[in-house]
Amino acid sequence: MSQHRHPGAPGRAGAVPALPDLPEATVARLPEYLRALHNLADVGHDTVSSEGLANAAGVNSAKLRKDLSHLGSYGTRGVGYDVSLLIDQIESVLGLTQCRSVALVGVGNLGHALAGYDGFASRGFRIAALFDADPSRVGEQINGLVVRHVDELSRVAAEELISIGVIATPAPAAQAVADQLVAVGVTSILNFAPCVLSVPEGVDVRKVDLAIELQILSFHEHRKASLTALPATAGSALTALPGGLAATDTQEAIGT
């Protein structure tokens, strides 16, 4: 990827957030830290140790410290991290200081649920518009928003300033929708359709696929069953127990 390190570049003026292309793995964990921090703030804590926050976020404390170190030193040794300060910092880095508008395309089974999901607003996202290709669904009202026909996408997108598009259509329609979203200037897409989207360079696509998650779990289930079913293969049952084969870090493996 691009690493532009200019030795000659003079110090940046001002306290600019200093976008230091932080590692992708770190970015994927920041939201989890953020949620843990909000929980801690609600309970009244105003400082946390890396150990405590790591625990709340389900990660290793060393990893957490390294992650946070990437966005500057906002902790004090011997004490820990200031909760509200850290919240502000992470939100700033993630670009959550401004409320981002989301366009949701596909108001079927899943899309309907997403439209009604209150986790959007609570995390600083606003559903700006709903679209569907099915004329019988157009006009329906969900959560105070009216479903419009997908052909109006370009017109509506011009009014509202869409920064993220969510695709919740059946697979065959997804690529066409993605093309339309890209055409109106959307550069971030969250795809729930079980298919691969091809988009031009510079457009980010993240995919969420229920079936894939289940199949991955199925694999591990299958493996565990095979191992326990087979009579101890030369290895003593004693060594098998203490966790040699335990896959403990599945929890955060999804994000990356």
Next chain:
Amino acid sequence: MSQHRHPGAPGRAGAVPALPDLPEATVARLPEYLRALHNLADVGHDTVSSEGLANAAGVNSAKLRKDLSHLGSYGTRGVGYDVSLLIDQIESVLGLTQCRSVALVGVGNLGHALAGYDGFASRGFRIAALFDADPSRVGEQINGLVVRHVDELSRVAAEELISIGVIATPAPAAQAVADQLVAVGVTSILNFAPCVLSVPEGVDVRKVDLAIELQILSFHEHRKASLTALPATAGSALTALPGGLAATDTQEAIGT
């Protein structure tokens, strides 16, 4: 940990899958390959080159070959891979030869959509039972299944042989549900609740979180905006264009 009663008949007489703990990243991609293969089979192809399949699955061809090499050599040089044979192999490795039963807990906004999702059955999963803690929801019928109270979980789980539990409850209830699932012998959990679950060793948890995905996209959006907004900072505009900053591999990054 897992008091797993393995199915009575030792049916696996054929070629042993030869469980070679394949890399986690590979496992996460196999379902995508599987889907692409099914698509190809539907179109009538009976062989594919690694290039073709990689294209359909949205990955590098070298990566695909290495992935497939991990589960044995099922391709012929100069020709490619036999589609149906490869399908069988991957399904066998993923443990999809048997239909796995899923218990879904939490029939709220999202849970309702999941219960009606037809991607379950089409991928070899069967929703065996629905649960909810809200008495007003108990008794409701969704997709031919009746919603039962979550207290009946242990009784029902004894009848049906649940292999995967899906949690779609609000965050505060998730941990208790996870504990109950673990108590009845479930060792694979798919968690849609926005919180960290703590489970004993040997239990796999995968998490799907809409808000986190949006926040990750928000970060990239924020970064892209900052870069284009700033007047070219010493870096030549020429080098900036050809894709230095394009994050092209976000697509499959989620699974892992």
Next chain:
DNA sequence: CGCGATTTGTGCACGTCTTCACAAGCGCCT
């Protein structure tokens, strides 16, 4: 039967991520 075109399988080098271990820094208590 042999040759060339094609495609798989893989050794190797590289980059990224994780984890350990510890020095540096901070606050508190005496």
Next chain:
DNA sequence: AGGCGCTTGTGAAGACGTGCACAAATCGCG
């Protein structure tokens, strides 16, 4: 003030994942 315990921040090492490039293998054709 000084020492002590606690916590951060980070260098280094190792594990893991990726991509290139090429040898080995196979098919089709003359």
